[in-house]
Amino acid sequence: MPNFNQIAPSQLFRLIGTPEAPRILDICPPDDFAAMPAVIPTTERVAPEGIAPLLPGLAHPALDRLALIVRAADTNRPDLAPQAAGLLAVSVGLSRQFRNDMAQLEAGMAVYDALYRWARDGFDGGHDWPAGR
Template sequence: MPSPTEITVPQLMRLVGTPDAPTLIDLRTDEDFAADPRLIPGAFRHRFAEVATLVPALRQRRAVVYCQKGRKISQGAAALLRIEGVACEVLEGGQIAWRDASAPMVAATALSAPDAEGRSLWVTRHRPKIDRIACPWLVRRFVDPRARFLFVPPEDVALVAERFGAVPFDIEGAGLTHAGERCSFDAVLDAFGLQSAPLERVATIVRGADTNRHDLAPEAAGLLALSLGLSRMYRDDLAQLEAGMTLYDALYRWARDATEEGHDWPAAAVRPS
């Protein structure tokens, strides 16, 4: 049984990919990280000896730290954060326990070089509809919660990517874009090794809506309708992205937890007692 200051792998797995996910901090030594250079989805690396520098950013957030085994480095760092008022837990068993549970992990080599504040930068065409909202959702929920997204005219995407060091996506010629019948969402899933049953369900729906293949999933037509509606509600692409985050949060929770549930009318009659 975990201590009151620990969180188990199954408990954390239920939070990863949702708006309630804690801030995840990988405190492994360089040697341990080199032995397995993968991160828990949404985590970022930080030197355990400098953990106190994170206090200002973490005071209003829930945090989970982990090292290789969840022992001395994690326990000491979490204790230091707690005395500074940070709600911090340790992942029971550390990165090894997460790995051994076959939980999803992100290859650190697939991550772009972050800025001075540790954030990745991405760029795509303006006026997003489906893929250009779905991909940012996937990145923010499973790769980099602080990722920033630039929406620019199509002819400027490549130049902006070069000048500002941003990752281009969902545009011809980019590494993360359509390939055959697969769309950019599929490419991002593959690039970061994020395959899981719920995300594959979401990917099929996104692919069906984005490529007009509604035969792939009955939900694809609904996603298209909602996406086009959002694009007409918002002139500001960033405001549309924030609204779209909620849409994809709901779609992911359905794909993970509610695919077997239906709804009908009238409700079952209440039997007399």
């Protein structure tokens, strides 16, 4: 069962083309998209660095920072962001733990949520125990 901020593929399929359909942004790099141009109908293609202005109320420099890190890891270019090598390691590790894509995605969401929190307000910090100091 999806969390409150998630949607099951079957629910999404029923919503596409209706006024209740969510906005879907594809930040896949152009080279990757050209290699496998599968698109969900109504998807908007957006450069990763252009996400924040499209999300009123959610716009935050963290989105752009995290998008660059994710893009660098997804394109096997960890040189684009120093944190990309760690994200690539997490991604490879998860893919070796889970054969089922949905199980891998579900397990990875906690990691991505933690990375977003780091990108939002913890990127300039170090270990400070107890946490939250």
